[in-house]
Amino acid sequence: MVMTMYTSNNLCNIRTGTVIQGKWHKHRYEIIKQLGKGANGVVYLAKEGRTFVALKISNQATAMMSEVNVLKRFSEVQGVALGPCLLDVDDWIHPQEQKIYSFYVMEYIEGDNLLTFIQKRGKEWIIVIILQLLGDLHKLHEKGWVFGDLKPENLIVSGKVPKVRLIDVGGTTIRGRAIKEFTEFFDRGYWGMGTRKAEPSYDLFAVAMIMINMCYPKRFERKENGREQLRLMISSHPYLKTYEKILWRALDGKYTCAYEMRKELLQCMQQPSMQTEKKRGERVVHVKEKKKFRWVETMFLFVCVLFMYVVYLYVQIL
């Protein structure tokens, strides 16, 4: 998304080595490089002393404050890291412009974004990440939030044991309100398949679209009939086809919570794939043969007993 007006050019070009010192808390951050640009601001990798941090700076104090509010709420949820950890909130007075910019500092989450990760490590990771993601979303929904702007760019896979993390909480909205920020491809309103009300099913639609995006890394534009177009995309891709039923339930907003979708995905995986089904079939045939054999055995015994009885009768008569 290009929002030229909203993010000033000066903020995009803060040079390496620039020291940003907060007006209120006086912490000093040395800029290293730009990590990314959002609709509301620019994120830089920075150093405070020896620790690396991510610093988001913007000329829109209000948008920044609402993001900070979300991050604060997330940190209240103990034991689970739903978003990046919030470290500092402050203002910076630009030395040349004498203008005030707001910034906040978070934990730096090192890793690849979801698309890059899958391209590097292989498709078998898709389902692992999706299951992790659904677990996190469930916790988030239970706390009364909806993530909103869910897309591969906002998901970072980090750590030796790969774990997905949600970054950029710009779209995170209180349940029941209108979604604050979204990306068309992952938005059910854009596809004409639902409202923009913040409810769990809004995020789950995006999860299904993320799975589609994994298989079609070049996103496509909506045509006349969005639903039909998605149907074709799903049924013509072998990977998506395995999860077709679940994907459609998510796209149609049939799941009321993330756990439900997670459970069905797990069940779908445990179901025997084509190969194991064949093996099972063979075993069944064996059992049938055995049964037949047992039947023959019984007949044989029966005939034997009958024969002996006949012999006995014959002997008796004689």
Add this chain to the structure above:
Amino acid sequence: MRKGTLRQILLITDGCSNHGEDPIAMAALAKEQGITVNVIGVLDQDIIDEQGLREIEGIAQSGGGISQVVYAKQLSQTVQMVTRKAMTQTLQGVINRELKQILGSQASIEQLPPEKRGEVMEVVEELGETVNLQVLILVDTSGSMKTKLQTVKEALLDLSISLNARLGNNEFSVFVFPGKKGEVDRILDWTPKMESISSVFPKLTSGGITPTGPAIREALQQFQKRRSLKSLFTHDGDDDVYIEQSM
């Protein structure tokens, strides 16, 4: 705080006005009446007409609103974003005014320490969710806009999806300029639902002149008519609280 109504004019155009009053003056007039004017400039290719650009920025500035120039493709995202941002901006202005009353003339949200600012922001967001909104949309249908009208239609439908997800009520009205006979034509009267424009849009013919100024003037009159009609029906003008931003 009492539930109020925000009033906005959203102007969608692709160039310079060439007929009637100065649109920048008309926008200033709107602001005086507590109505915010936002402008979206729609581009085809990489051509930005300097004069057109200056006018777009000028109208938004004097109308107390937001302006944004985009390619036709990005129109949907932009329309909803500009409307939401302008709402927040107006509400913030209101909060700032209240803060000044409590804390003295120096106070504004930016001057609070970051810790306190968060709480104020929560109030602004809460208001933005529940406040009633009236948006009058002015669409430029002069010659060069012809090819972009389909995109404009989709963007407006998209806007109603976004805004109708809020808890507060919305009302939309759509005007096009130049009109068939006069300078401005109304194609959609105040309604919470935008769907009906689908049938009107394809039939639009494009004219030669671009009377942006008169269009804004007409929009202002529509707001006033609405206000007096409402007070006539409710017999109580105080029923409607209009939220206005003071700078």
